[in-house]
Amino acid sequence: MRRRTSLAAAAAFSVTWALAACGIPSGKSPEVIGDAPSDFDAASGTTPEEFLPTNDAGETVQNYLKAAAGDAEGRNDRLLAFTEAEQEFSDASSGMDLLADKSITLESEDSVSAVLEVTGSIVGRYLPDGSVLMHSVPRQYAEKFILEREGFSEAWAITEKPEQVVLDYSYFTQSYERAPLYFQAGLKDLLVPDLRWIYRDLEPEAERLLLLGWLIQGPSDFTSFSARNAIPEGASAKSPNVDGTVQVEFAIGEELDGDTVEAIAAQVAWSLGLESEFALVIDGENVREGSLGDWRDWNAIPNELRLQQNGYFIADERVWEYTTDQQVTDTSTDHLWVGFGVDGLRQVAVDAGGQIAAIVAGPDGDVLQVGAVGTTTREVTAELGGDLSDPQWLGADAVLVIDGGMPKAVYLNSGSVQELSVGTDVTSIAIAADGRRLAYVEDGLAWVAAVSVDADGNIQASAPKQIGLDITEVADVAWSSENYLWIAGQRDNEKLFRVALDNSRTEVQDGIGGLVIDQIAANPADPVESTLNRGEPVLVVSGGILYRVQNVGLDAVVADDQQVQATAPFMVLQ
Template sequence: MNRRSSRRAGSLLTAAVAALLAITGCTGIPSSGSVNSQPASSTPDDIDVILLPPGPVQDANQTQILNGFLQAAASPQNDYEVARSFLSKGFQKQWDPNAGVLIDAGQLQFNIVSPTAMSVSVTPQAEVDATGEYQENDSTTSLTIPFQFTQEDGQWRINAANPGIILEQLRFSQVFSSHSLYFFDPTYTYLVPDVRWFPRDETTSTRVVKALLAGPTPWLGQGAVVTAFPDGTDTSSVVVDSGTANVDLSNQVLTQTPEALQRMQAQLDTSLGSVASVAAVAITVNQNPVSIPAGANSYTPPRVDSRPLVDQSGAFGYLTSNSLVPVPSVSDRVQALGPLSVTASPNVLAVGTATGVSVVQPAADAPVLVDSRAGLVAPTLDPSGYVWTVPASSPSAIQAYGSDGTVHPVAADWEGASGIVSFDVSRDGTRALAFTVADGVPRLIVAAIIRDKDGAPERLGDPVTLASGTGTPLDATWVDASNVASLTVTAGGDNRVIVQEIGGVSTTLGVPTNAIALSGSNDISGLWLLTSTGELQQQRGSGWQTTAKAISLLATQT
């Protein structure tokens, strides 16, 4: 488990583990059983299926009470009313199910500790914290969760348990759903997703808005993104009526400018857009409608040309189904440099060569060498025009070159990384994706980009470790604003491509052969892969299909 995951697991459900007594016996908790489900008759928020677990039965023993409580945690309806029925009267209001979720990778095991104590052994596959942030675990180490019992009116009830709930993966996918909260980049040009997970119940819209008002997740909230809502803005609840989410906000919003109100509306519209029952959003204060001026920016996510940008048979350009289309005023100059890598934006191309990284601009007379350091990985670009470079053997030696020729060293802490194979800035300019090597192990990392008041990069924030394959790291890329993909190769020559939603789950995309590079487009279906034999491939079904040959270079578009 990475450092960040370990810290979260420790605070989530295991605070009292050290106090456990010696285990005297164990048995298994069934992962299936008496939790029933039925389609919801209506969808007041995000409910597709309502789970209906039973409450405690008369004269149930401790094992049955604990088993019933764990299964009832799959029903968040009415503030986990059924799960609370397994608790003592004094503990019912104390227990906080919203403190987080441990998602169990296998069959739970419970252990008899004393006549009034039991514990559950959990192998966390992933966890969700109190803010709804999801993190996958890479450890198989089990955690031990304690429970204490008491008798009330002759019936066993739980009277001590750590906050939060435990769910197996199948139950979690039924009970929780992901929702992207949207914040702005510091220039208010782009909306940046911050993925969270919330229970599917009548409170989903309220949870989404409260989390949005509370601000971005800590790793993004270091200055990489901003919000239009003034400090202290809150809501008591969000009521969805006939498809309209009525968001009643506190008085702070009444003093904001028309432009700020437009931005608030945009954040709410996009953040609540994933709630099934919401078709429109209305802002109110004290139940009175707030007039939002028309003409708000749509804040469309940045997109790139869906055609792959390649070097094929000595020519550079966009590949179509039957031809290669050169980039006017650019292709010949790129080709003349002997490119080893290319990153392209609408106004500038960064070209990696044997002598360093050069910038090619359609309007400029000649390429400009911006970094001559040895062993640079493929350069990357951001929307402000900065060209980012870093040597493969010095992951922390990151530099960003401004259009005025100024060199900006960018501080970064990659947690002991000894090498880096790829470095890519997100298209909104708020995050950096790095595929590093630490202690011989691949580590895929995302970090926030912190800029000064003029927008120049200063440093990278605390890194977050993402899922990656085992073996040797080869490449990584942004798939879209929320998803990234990584490519590794094992000692036996097997490739693995893993796509992960930042703040969400990871999936493996087929098993390509001889893959050496990846490049994202606008979604997962537009992910391109280059092999060592010069084949350009796209994922089709469960495999990878060759779409072109004689490709020597696959460029990245930003």
């Protein structure tokens, strides 16, 4: 989540200006201008970073391309500070284009006028509801900016510019932070996150009002496939601070049952990150008080997972444990599935209750075996082929598997099988902790589909969207947080990535070297305590050797002074 603990300020950086302070005559060749420095330390509180025109033409345009960031209601006022007179800007409802790979060229300049060209790529758009729509193919950007001023020492004013508001993408990634909204998964006490981004230096009440406005609008199209808004349509909201206690007040105009009130409170607590006590007021009546901790178990990522840095893998047809203190063992009094073994064991999944689902190679092909820890597993006699992989628990009665390239749900009580229409050549799957998002690999690319589960347990998958738009040769995926994926693939010389589900952020894991990662398993980040987008541990297999992914690089897992040979790493969310 966001701001559970204070986020560190973005790292400051310095650049060298290519343009001399005196400018260049119009007869000289165009000159490329570097990024202007920003005082990022000053932007780490609730005082917004301010960008204004200066007596340097290049710096003025640099600042203009950052000035749209911030409170949406003040956007035009911030931009008008750069213009000589009242000018038109694209409507705020259309969002802001995100400009990457920016280059600013000073084409001509004298003491009172300058012409600059800005080029780059429009990689996406930040929308008014806090979501980001990234383009699968960036659009080329090339626009002229004409500036004037009255004298050499005066600040420049932009007299001609493109109407569409553009925001420097690099600055967007520094000044906007995760602000996921949460919606109810059907009628269950379960929330599904819906990734949004918010300017990090808003005043607390303004921030709450903005988030509440987004929350009232409901889930995105993608999330609405698997979750619904408990807040009725047509509601309005405000959030004053009364005697030091945050109040969230809704005007709804209809009577709500207790379950709906509880779901609204859970959505509000999680979406606004209300770790301190708050009061929920509906139509003037105080209906619920509490803090996020009261609805902690509405999030499927376990509360104590961050303290259980255990991972598991298969070696010698047995389940082994990589322990919190970085030891390797095939015995455990706490985790009874450790040491489970059977001839032909290839892959294992363990649910929150300790049930085992195992893919076992048999004489006629692969079979699915299930059973409780400490009991003999039984073969599932469902109609499955003989090429099975990647078992994943979906509740206590269903297991997802890949069967001949097709993800299928196997219902253990009835023995029925249901295909998920997400692909026919799938090589890897990873279900989110909430069971409502399915990541998978097909044709060397990473994809995510939303999953819906009806009252009878039947599941459906939405149309998928690609994650990691420029990452190919993908071998495996895992959930690094509720809103990010680990992707083991290829982009230039980079091999391992954490990618936001909207593709707006891609973080490269450094220090991989020449290793090719075949498999990956990871605990997701704690959605409350962690400001990071990764949990611990993260285990990968490369060339049959088990490695742990560190902040930088990989460390081979060693036992008895030997590198551990392993396959099929997995985690258990308990």
